[in-house]
Amino acid sequence: MLYPPFNYHYQYHILLKAARLKHVQNEPLLTSPSTPGPLNLHNKIFAMDNTDVDNVKPTEECHEVHNVDESDRLVGQLFCSRDQAWYFYKGFAREHGFSARKGTTRLDVEGNVKTQEFCCSKEGFRVSKVNTVDRQRAHTPVTRTGCKARVVVTATNTNNQWVISKSDQKHNHALCTPAMTPFMRSNRAVSKADIDEVTTLKEVGVGTSQVMNYLTQQAGGYHNVGFTHKDLYNALQRGKAKEIVDGDVNALIAYFDYKKHDDPEFFMTYSVDESGALYNLIWSDSTSRSDYTCFGDVITFDTTYKDNLYGRPIMPIVGVNHHHNTIVFATAIIADETSQSFEWVLQNFLEAMMNKSPISVVTDGDRAMQRAIKSVIPYAKHILCSWHLSRNAQANIGDPKFTAAFSKCMASWWTTKEFDIQWRSVVSEFNVQKHPWVIEKGNTRHLWAQAYLTGHFFANIRSTQRCESMNASLAIALKQKKTYLDVVRAIEDGISRMRMNELKADYLSSHTKPFQITKLVDLESHM
Structure with missing residues (x-):
């Protein structure tokens, strides 16, 4: 009798318990795939879909744990593929x-898999090759007990089917209770959907522990998540390693090549040192150009923020648009804060901008920047x-009243003669002539x-604080050590928010x- 697909999990438990109570021989013990396919009970063939069996979360809640030998009822079960046989045995x-884990595989003379062993994870014994004298790391717990429980599946000559040819289900160790099953290795897997969701959360600055707490609440409890915090961390690290398999810099260059393909006006150039390592880098997309x-x-730029993996200064070059909102013209990652690096950035920046030179530049007063x-x-x-000047005034003189007087001298619209008089008065009042x-x-x-800047255009930019919005985005996104690719993507996210604004x-x-x-309606409407 076939049950409706929506009642498949209920069908599983009914048949399983009926088999135990009635001691029915040669009846299949059905597992519970997340996406079950058609099931032919009469022919004892499991015909499931192409689900990635290694990434399927267990969905059944165990209510009983039995340590009985059901070997006879397993022998003879047929499957449409080796993967489906593995999924069955995991369930x-x-x-x-x-x-469970995969054991020995045997090949035929043509090199095709003939038999596959699926065994208890406690099969065999640990081979100790570690140094126990001056070992720094703690030893991992011993899990192997030499358990002999296993099944062997063999390829048949009929429609590429696989059959359980041998089975031994007698264990030499205690079995887990239902509450412990979420911690068993074969029951833990981080699916691609989980990775995608976690990656999205981490890109906006959510830590791995907070992500795990979120997934736990979303699943209705830790036992329903399907993996542990360590599993999640390892899965993220494997994804990171795959993403930058050819090296961090190569991954970054490949990413920029991809951007260039989608955006023909995308500009990027870099330099390398004597050893061939990345030295300086600058890029700008078509919208920024x-x-x-x-x-x-x-334009204004500073190097306040450094990426915290390589310690390289990040140098956003920004300005303001017609709404007086901050916009990013280009971004550079430089090797150091020398005049040579700043000159390299500015030269390539002008190349990207068709050699159009800015009228005015605002910086924090760095000598190397001034020379460049x-x-x-x-x-x-x-x-x-102006912000750095006020802060430096307080740091050097240490008198808030002097800082206020200095700020007034800096911002007041005096003539140069009036400024000189006021400046001498302030210096004399606070007795700092020789400082x-x-x-x-x-x-x-x-x-x-x-007073000395009147007649020059600065678009009302008097501070490098325009760069701080980008630095704030980076500080949130790059809490932990990040690669060049992470830095670039975090910068792109910040630019996207600016463009949305x-x-x-x-x-x-x-x-x-x-x-x-x-009441000056006509005049005010044009302001």
Whole structure:
């Protein structure tokens, strides 16, 4: 009698218990595949679909554990493939409280598999080859007991079927209770769907432990997840190793080649050191290059954030768009913060941007950056970041009142003559005439004082804090050590969010109007 597909799991338990109670001989013990196919009970053939048997989660809840010899009832069972026979025995092992593994495989004269052994995971004994004297790592627990429980499946000459030709189900160890079955190795598998879901969560900064807690709640309990925290971690590491099988840098270059295929205007170039290792890298997609054409008059960059696997500085080159939102023109990963590296970045940045030089550049005052700017884009007006200046004033002088007075000198729209008078007054008031930092800032006031910057265009950018939105995204995404490919993808995610904000601002400016607060309607509507 065949049961409806929706009642397949119930059918499994009914037949299994009936077989035990009535001692029915030569009846198949049905397992519970996640996607069962047609079942022919009369011919004792399991015809399931092409489910990946090594990645199927056990779905049956065990209610009884028996240690009885059911060898006679297993012999003679037919299967459509060796994988289906393996899946059957895994389900049988779960039902009876032990873990199964694949054993010896024998080939025929033509090299085809003739017999396959599926055995209890406790079969055999551990061969000890470890150093027990000065070993650093703890020894793993011994699991082998020399158990002889097993089945042997043999290929038949009929329609490539497989039959259980031998069976011994007598164990020499205690069997697991139903509560322990989720920890048995053959019952644990991380499916591709699980990996995809976990990868998505980790890309937005969720840690592996938090992901495991989420999956546990989603499954209704730890016993329903189908794998342990360690299984999940190992699966993620295997995926990572496969992704960068030819090396981290090669994987990154291959990824950029793929981007170039989809985006013909994608720009990427890199340099290597004497040993052939990656040294400097810069890239920019077609949207960023187009944005620079429209909004590239003012750029700012810093190297505050470093990737935490190789310690390489990450250098986003950013600006603002017509909504005064931050946009990224290009991103570089450099070997060090020397003037040579900065010059390399700026030279290749100009190449990517069709040699259009920016009008103004905002940096944090790094000397190497200043030399690179003077060398590569000498006609660009260079100013120092106001945020870094205020912080340095507090760090060097240590007086909040001086910091406030310095900030006022920096931002006030005075004439140069008025500034000089005010600056001398502040320096004298706080008695810092001989302080090296104050002397140096007085000599470079043309790089930071608004009085000396009047007439130059900066798009209202006075700080490298525009780069901080990108740095914040990286800090969240790269909590743990990450590869170059991870860094690039995290940067792309940050850029995608910025572009979504720009699209939202475009929508609001096109379909809404600002509330007018004066009677000068015509004038205010154009502001």
